[in-house]
Amino acid sequence: MTTISAERIAQIEARRDELQALMASGELAAERFVSVSKEYAELEPVAAAAGEVRRLRAELDVLADMANDNDPDIRDMAAEEAASIRERLPEAERDLAVKLLPRDAADERPAMLEIRAGTGGDEAALFAGDLFRMYQRYAEERGWRVELISASASELGGFKEVVASVAGQGVFARLKYESGVHRVQRVPATESGGRIHTSAATVAVLPEAEDVDVHIDEKDLRVDIYRSSGPGGQGVNTTDSAVRITHLPTGIVVIQQDERSQHKNRAKAMKVLRTRLYELERERLASERAGARKSMVGSGDRSERIRTYNFPQGRVTDHRINLTLHRLPEILEGHMDELIDALIAEDQAARLANLDG
Secondary structure, three states, X not given: OOOOOHHHHHHHHHHHHHHHHHHHHOOOOHHHHHHHHHHHHHHHHHHHHHHHHHHHHHHHHHHHHHOOOOOHHHHHHHHHHHHHHHHHHHHHHHHHHHHHOOOOOOOOOOEEEEEEEOOOHHHHHHHHHHHHHHHHHHHHXXXXXXXXXXXXXXXXXXXXXXXXXXXXXXXXXXXXXXXXXXEEEEOOOOOOOOOOEEEEEEEEEEEOOOOOOOOOOHHHEEEEEEOOOOOOOOOOOOOOOEEEEEEOOOOEEEEEOOOOOHHHHHHHHHHHHHHHHHXXXXXXXXXXXXXXXXXXXXXXXXXXXEEEEEOOOOEEEEOOOOEEEOOHHHHHOOOOXXXXXXXXXXXXXXXXXXXXX
16 A cells, blocks of 8 residues: 655645634635635544554654663563554554545535336336335435435336435435446245246436536427326326426436426426436546546446345345345345445545555
8 A cells, every 4th residue: 555655644734734724813704714614624534544644653763762772671662562553553544545535526415316127027116116215214324315306106016217316414425336236036025936036126326416517508408398197096197297308419318297397397307417417427537537447346337236135045245345244134224334334445445456556
């Protein structure tokens, strides 16, 4: 792993102190104060990690001098203390290196969560419903808000397709590893013979775009208004309020019909369109930067089989990092931190290795 120099550590701590002094001066205009305090909030944990590395290195230097002392007791004590610090220092240096890794600018964004039933018919739709509830529970656990954008329910209570917006602190940073094909192995509720079936659902997690991120020209849009289709009953639309927006330059089509108001459907459709266009641009920039090198984790390839949920064995296996957890019921209840923390750690390790390479 790349060793972070004393000069770099000094720069980090000096910038933290400079920002602290600026904030305490009372001389900043409101707008400038906001940007300075934001930079300070981002830098402070990095500076704390840098300070710990500096402190441990300084202690080693002092102990190296004590190792030459005439008193054998002092030499023994210094050697023992130095051994302890040498054990702790690599972890402190790794923690600092991780904090210095380039951050994904989208990490703090809300995310658009899209789940689609794949192969497997009714069972795949039921599994898509299970996945959506798992993410809902995980969001509740972390204090995030989930807003349903659109849903196409299946007859047995699952989803052929469901799209939701997830907002809160660090949403995309934690959910971005979920994009890909999720596979389930279980005896379907619809199967009388008790045979294990395999079906799948596709998950896409996209960082939500803000208005300033994506400029959409009205002349690039074709907007069609029509009467909502779907199951009948009390909730069916009886007015022309469903909206289909086609973005002509890219061919992206977004259909929104869940709301009774044409304006609400259009607003939701534009939110989805903006997010998909933002993701297109992110993918273009990422491929330009990465060239041929592709991170093993978090690549967001939605055709890649990333995880298997095996009900007979009560296990969840993430194929990207060869991790198997025998905690399937708890994970489906939204207790996903162990899984996501392992993916984040693997991604960090791969990026640190890339820096060294």
